[in-house]
Amino acid sequence: MAIKLSSIDQFEQVLNENKYLFVLKHSETCPISANAYDQFNKFLYERDMDGYYLIVQQERKLSDYIAEKTNVKHESPQAFYFVNGEMKWNASHSDINVSSLAQAEE
16 A cells, blocks of 8 residues: 655654565656556555655655655655665666566565
């Protein structure tokens, strides 16, 4: 299930509490982002796992914080995979799909 992130503190908490973590930056106004969001949810459903997302229009500070923390230029949609608090993988736009998310885990 995709769980909405709404603060930097919440992001840091889930980052510290989860060994493996997927996060999606989602834009409410972009059709490519809508597709990425659907793929993200399908991936989570198929694995019966939780992931996290933020809506960039509502959470600009959090979006900027993630860009700074990962040293990855902001894009949306944009997906990240963290292991033990460190970013191991990221993708953006049409590169976010069930297959690419699954490959990130390998």
